[in-house]
Amino acid sequence: MVTIGHYSLLIALLAAGWAVVGSSLAFTGMGRGFQKSAERGIIAATLMIAVAVISLEYGFLTDNFALDYVYHYSSTSQPIQYKIGALWGGQSGSLLLWLFMLAVMAVVMVWTNRNKNRTLMPMATAVVGVTMTFFLVLVNFIESPFILSEMRPDGVGLNPQLKNYWMMIHPPCLYLGYVAFTIPFAFAVSSLATRRTGDIWFRTTRRWTIFAWFFLGIGILLGSYWAYIELGWGGYWAWDPVENASLMPWLTGTAFLHSVMIQEKKGMLKVWNMSLIILTFSLSIFGTFLTRSGIISSVHAFATSNIGPAFGIFLGIVFFGSLALLAARLGDLKSEARLESFLSRETTFLFNNMIFVGIALTVLFLTTFPMISELVTNRKVTMGPPIFNNVNIPWALFLLFLTGVGPLIAWRKATKANLRRNFFWPTLTGAIVLVAALILDFKAFFGALSGFFSALGSLDVAGMFDQLKAVYPALTFGIGAFVVGTVLLEYSRGTRVRMRQRQESAPAAMFRLVWSNKRRYGGYVVHLGMVVIFIGIAGSSAYRTEKVETLVPGQTMEVAGYTLHYDRFALESRDDHYGAVTWVTAERDGRELGTILSEQRFHPNRLFDELKNAFDFSKALRGGDPMVYEQSVLRLYSLVQDLEPRVGREVKTPSTEVGILANLSLASPARFGEDLYVTPLWVDPVSGQANFRIFVNPMVNFLWFGGLICIFGATICIFPDPKDRRRLQAALDHEERAVA
Template sequence: WSWLLSLYAAIVVLTNRRRHRSFLPYVTATLMGTQVFFLILNAFIASPFKMLAVGREITAAADGRGLNPLLQYWAMAIHPPMLYLGYVGFVVPFAFALGALIAREPDESWLRTIRRWTLITWLFQSCGILLGAGWAYAVLGWGGYWGWDPVENASLLPWITATAYIHSVMMQEKKGMMKVWNIVLISATFWLCIFGTFLTRSGVVSSVHAFAQSEIGHWFVGFLALIAGVCVFVILNRLDYLKSEARLESVVSRESSFLFNNLLLLVSCFAVLWGTLFPVISEAFTGEKISVDTLFFNRVQVPIGLMLLFLTGVAPLVAWRRTSVASLKRNFLFPGAGALVLMGALFAAGVRHFYALVCFGLCLFVAWTIFLEFYRGARAIRVRTGLSLPAAAVELTRRNTRRYGGYTVHMGIVLMFVGFAGAAFNQHKQVETVVGGTFNIGRYQLKVRELREGANPNYVWNHAVIDVFVRGEHVGVLEPERRFYPASEQGTSEVAIRRRLNEDLYLNFAGMTDDQSKAVIQAYVFPLVSWIWIGFWVLLAGTLICLTPSRVKVRGTRAGEEPELAAEMAAAER
């Protein structure tokens, strides 16, 4: 925290030394106030050098046990730094918002500055979360990528509020609306970043991800209370400065879709926070810690996620201020009909899982609306310039990177939801088998060709070689392995995965039976899970497009240009 925050603060001061002079001192003071808190912890409360110090001298320390075997994976070299780049980075937009509020800054150009900062830190947080999910899937051996663990939730909470802010701040930029709401959102995001660090380091809740348990918890509680108090006081004291410049004119408008999007995200955030803190709350009132399981989170979050997915498709189809009935019919007819046809076809094919059916239908609905947005704009540019349709789509994106980069991010979310929906059809089987033994799962027939064992200076291992057949045809070999590290007295799994776009075949060597005569193999089939990782790369590309400056174009009707084409171009580039 301290090192990254000092780096961020230096970049902020350097890049803004000739801008925002009226409130930059408040920005710097906010950054430095946060830095002072963490430096006090490092220097006096939980010094990282304390264990090596005896009096005033540094003593020699025995060799440690080495890096936790579960963390010896490439993604774990990137996952923690990415998360902390996100956690710490959200201090910057909060500092700008608080500084502008204190100084009553009349010029809202600072919104463009923190928009870029927020997108960058949101991207870091997204990368950290998805890298952690990929690590859990490929290393832990249980086949999942998200377990609603408290520390996992702690990384998700500021991501949710930051996502809400990224959408709602567009209302303030375009319409001068939702100013109080935006300040609350960015303040909540910063507060949740500190709260996530508190959960990770305090041990207040049990988590497999907690780094350490220490006595710094009450210091964090005090700092969190201070942040909340300062934010509430400043917001209430500056309510006159935060008056909206416009009102919501219609429920059926783009403004209302952003508002509903924000409300759903906040409900999702509260549900995650409630489930995470429920053991602490229950202990305070009953004296007993009661944890909620993944079923609670899934029951709440799945419907919310589907409603958010629906709004992702609705927003591009409705206009600012208000939308006519004729426009709704024209824009919703084909995407809506396509979604219903797909759901009917899947139902006829035997799919009976309600949420999965709805999710697949909504994914097609949203993808269709995104395609229409690109197609209409690209078609107008093609007519005007003679470019091919793909080249026109690239040109369209370059002219308004924020808009079409955002649509690309939405497409990444759609692909991830396809992967999430596939979890409804997961299959699992555990068998005890010997060399030559066979077993089936889904459409796969598996035969154990060989079992090996051995050791090296780092670990002891058991290794299986398993042939994979589909309808009698040999399609590959998977080699899962079980390891035991004597230094840390910890066992790990090296899972074997056959990755395909339609499904993954996932094998985990769980160990040997007590009499060492049979191997215990856990086999899973995970339909569509690869689309989660593909969606992440699309999301990454879309965010980078958003961060790229748009090409400036002069709008208007040229001499001899058809009015209809000019109107279509204006609609495409709006």
């Protein structure tokens, strides 16, 4: 299977290479037969890549430790789901998965355009083909997953932090997002190359763009959730370079989704839209370059390698080549309409785009600042969460505000009457909530005010930003209420109109309202989800309580109104780890809320026979005499303690399994959405004495609810819309007639 996998990638390279040559010949007008042949080349390459993926998975499932990649990311004791998921546990497998997804999407692109878009397809196929060829060169010659060594009895195993259900879904979702942006980019380049700069390219790829945005968003959300439940520090976003790398294309992609509406409605912002899709695709590639090249270190760079230069060159060609083409076609991209008023939806969208791109560029600037600083001053600096939060939060709040303004302000020109009619109630609601939030937290507000001015007096820039933090939650709640008001107003108006004009019931009217204009009303649902996400972030960041305490079984502690009773502990050895499990019972107001299980785990390195045998022996005793079983786990602790100094390295990898008690009951509304989060920092295996780190994270579940609402809204948007199809068909028919 290894040989099959290896050669199938070589054949795929030839097929993809032919697809590039064939489609380029078709583009130069040498015959449509070349395009058909190129499309078959894409399909053949995809089949070969699928064979390579199956071969590698077969290697994992059969524990073929002669394969270097399987040896490094799997082991005999690894549960089967993690053996399958280990495909993307390292560098070359991730590249192969990326390539496979791109190839499947290329086939879908070829299939859905088999009878249309014949003018744009040759160059679009060539662009996708070039991208596939690039990845095929990487997996064939630079980062092959099929490198063979001598057969080894066992493997190193997947990084314990990756052995998590959500981690198995999160990377494929992210890759889907990154990869899917290739298709709109390919059509954009094709429209520039063919000088068909009208609206066909973005109408054809609209669902691809929403799909890419949707999966990138889900990937980011799942990554945050994984960090929250796995890393044990009580947070979900740390501005790690890889996190930033996924956020940047998502931000520019969101900007594109908004600004393309202006091109659709008004024929404006053509150059801007082209620039945005080029930037979005380039940032998708840039993220990988940034973290895999080793120029910026990241926890997510589970494997850095020598693919950096190759990515750098490819990125340079993509970015500068596309910009050069865009510059050459500026004359074809003139606006077809004029701006009639500053007070219009067009202006709002322009500001909205400015902020999205501004945040993306800020994140890019701060992520690469350590490199810039070293180049300029020869000093290394670290860019941790404080600077990212301080710099980005004001931008993000402004963006949230525009989320409310955009949908209600009129196209072309907003009159005073329009503003009054649309904004009075949402503004009033937002103002009331803002003032109420400030009053409820007035000490923090006045403290922040005086702190801000005193920091200003002493020119303490970081201090000024820090002081502002205290007002952000109130601002978030106020602006959030305003946005919710605008969305509800839009829904209620549309529903009432339908009820009046078509005599429909309220639910039927609302359903048909959404169904008849999925993109618009689905988009509003996404806006609502974003508000809920902002509230979750504001609440969990500003009002978090943390306590660290050492307890022995039977002792209790108090934290933020909760009483925690450390009931008991047990030693365990199963699957691929041994460690201690703790049981903590939580109470509030004298009422028992539940028991929280958390674990401190150690994953033994199976390459040390002595440790491996002791571990396997201990696992075999599970379910037998509890005393003997416990002694066998204790023996593992002492063996590791003895072994590490002898071999001069760590022979186990620690990890924690966080225990979370979520308050999702409305019995105590003030605590709705709150998490009681327990991390055992260490547990003494003999006495059970444990050092617990407890977080009470108010409103944190709003973040996940908001994500689900966004997913729901985006699903509405992504549904096929007959109106969109008719518009695209009309445009294509016109083009066919014009060409004929």
